[in-house]
Amino acid sequence: MKSIIKKFTSIRLPFFSPLHIYFDLGTTNTRIAIKNKGVVLVEPTYLGYNSRIKEYIFFGAEAKTIVGKTPDFIKIIRPIVNGILYDFDAQVAYLARMMEKSVNPYLSQYRFIKPPIQGISTSPTIATEIEKKAVEEALEKTGCSDVFVIERAIATAAGCGFDVFSHEPHFVIDMGGGLVELSIISGGGIVGQKALKTAGDNMNKLIGNYTYLKHGIVLGEATCENLKIKLLNFTKDETTTNVRGKSLETGLPKTIKLKSSDIREALMSQFHHIVDAAKELIELSPPEIADSVFKNGIALTGNMAAVKGVNDFFIQELKIDTYVAENYANATIQGLVKLDKDSQALFKLVGN
Numbered sequence: 261m262k263s264i265i266k267k268f269t270s271i272r273l274p275f276f277s278p279l280h281i282y283f284d285l286g287t288t289n290t291r292i293a294i295k296n297k298g299v300v301l302v303e304p305t306y307l308g309y310n311s312r313i314k315e316y317i318f319f320g321a322e323a324k325t326i327v328g329k330t331p332d333f334i335k336i337i338r339p340i341v342n343g344i345l346y347d348f349d350a351q352v353a354y355l356a357r358m359m360e361k362s363v364n365p366y367l368s369q370y371r372f373i374k375p376p377i378q379g380i381s382t383s384p385t386i387a388t389e390i391e392k393k394a395v396e397e398a399l400e401k402t403g404c405s406d407v408f409v410i411e412r413a414i415a416t417a418a419g420c421g422f423d424v425f426s427h428e429p430h431f432v433i434d435m436g437g438g439l440v441e442l443s444i445i446s447g448g449g450i451v452g453q454k455a456l457k458t459a460g461d462n463m464n465k466l467i468g469n470y471t472y473l474k475h476g477i478v479l480g481e482a483t484c485e486n487l488k489i490k491l492l493n494f495t496k497d498e499t500t501t502n503v504r505g506k507s508l509e510t511g512l513p514k515t516i517k518l519k520s521s522d523i524r525e526a527l528m529s530q531f532h533h534i535v536d537a538a539k540e541l542i543e544l545s546p547p548e549i550a551d552s553v554f555k556n557g558i559a560l561t562g563n564m565a566a567v568k569g570v571n572d573f574f575i576q577e578l579k580i581d582t583y584v585a586e587n588y589a590n591a592t593i594q595g596l597v598k599l600d601k602d603s604q605a606l607f608k609l610v611g612n
C-alpha cells in the first residue's frame with residue numbers, strides 16, 4: 261500500500277505544477293522570461309493614456325516612439341521611476357498587455373487547464389517594503405498566483421555568471437535607464453551598495469541642457485537619446501552627426517553638428533559620479549572584500565554598458581580591471597532564470 265501511495269505522489273501532473281515566469285521591471289525596458297524557454301519579451305516600459313476615453317491605448321515600443329508628438333489628451337506614462345514602481349494602475353495595465361503578448365501564446369499549448377503562474381521578480385535594494393509589496397501586488401493582479409521578489413543586484417550578479425552564494429565577493433555596476441546600482445555581492449547577500457538616480461535616461465536630459473546652453477537649440481528627448489547612443493564613446497573614435505532642433509532665438513528649425521567629444525563633455529560629470537561612488541564603496545569595504553574586488557575586477561551590466569570603451573574609462577579612473585559582462589543587457593533577467601534552476605536558491609534569497 262505504502263509503495264502505491266509513494267508512486268501516486270511521485271506522479272507530477274503537468275497542469276498542477278506552476279509555470280515560472282521571470283520579470284525584470286526596468287525603468288526603461290521590461291523583460292519577461294519563461295522557465296525552459298528563456299527571454300520572451302524586451303519592451304520599453306512606456307504607455308500612452310488617452311484622457312478622453314480614460315484608457316491606456318499605447319504600450320511598449322509603440323508608446324515610446326510617440327514621445328513628444330502626442331496631442332494634449334494623450335499622456336505618455338512611465339510607471340517605473342528610478343527603478344521603483346511609481347504608477348500602480350499603469351503598471352498593471354502595461355504588464356497585462358505584455359503578458360498577453362509574450363506569455364499567452366505559450367500558455368495556449370495548455371488546452372484545457374492553464375497552470376498557475378509563479379512570478380519571480382526583483383526590486384532594487386533602495387525600494388521600501390511598501391514599494392516591494394507594490395511589485396508583488398502588481399504581478400498578482402496580472403495573473404500570478406504566487407510571487408517572489410528578490411534583490412535585483414543579486415539576480416544581476418548571477419546573470420554575470422557569479423556564484424552568488426560563495427563567499428567570494430564580486431563587484432557589479434549595473435548601468436540602466438533609471439538607476440546605476442553599484443553592488444558587492446558575497447555569501448548570498450549584498451555586502452556593499454550604492455545607488456545613483458542619475459542614470460541613462462537622465463543623461464538624455466543632460467544632453468538636452470548642453471545643446472540648449474552651448475548651441476541655443478532645443479532638442480526632444482528621443483533625439484537626445486539617439487545622440488547618446490550614436491556618439492557617446494570612450495575611445496579615440498570621433499563620430500560626427502548633424503542634428504536638427506528648434507532654434508532658441510527664432511523658434512525655427514536649426515541644424516548643428518555634434519561630435520562624440522561634445523556628448524562626452526555633456527556627460528562626463530555623470531560618469532565621474534559613478535567613479536566616485538565606486539571608490540567610496542571600496543573605501544568603506546573591509547580589507548578582505550576590497551582585496552577580492554581588486555582580484556576579481558568589476559563587471560558592467562545594463563544597456564549603458566554598451567557605450568564603447570566605458571570599461572577602459574573605469575580602468576583608467578579606478579585602476580581596477582573592469583569588463584562588460586557577456587550578456588550585459590539581459591543580465592538581471594537571465595540571473596533570475598539561472599537562480600531558479602536551483603530550487604532552493606530563491607528560498608534562500610527571499611526576504612534578504
Ligand SMILES: Nc1ncnc2c1ncn2[C@@H]1O[C@H](COP(=O)(O)OP(=O)(O)OP(=O)(O)O)[C@@H](O)[C@H]1O
Nearest residue numbers: 286287288289436437438439460461562563564566
Ligand atoms: N548603445 C547604447 N549606448 C548607450 N546607451 C544606451 C545604448 N542602448 C541603450 N542605452 C541606454 O540604456 C538605458 C536603458 O538601459 P536598461 O535597459 O539596462 O535600463 P533598465 O533596466 O530599463 O533600467 P533600470 O535597471 O535602471 O531600472 C537607456 O537610458 C538607453 O538610452
Ligand SMILES: [Mg+2]
Nearest residue numbers: 286436562592
Ligand atoms: Mg535594469
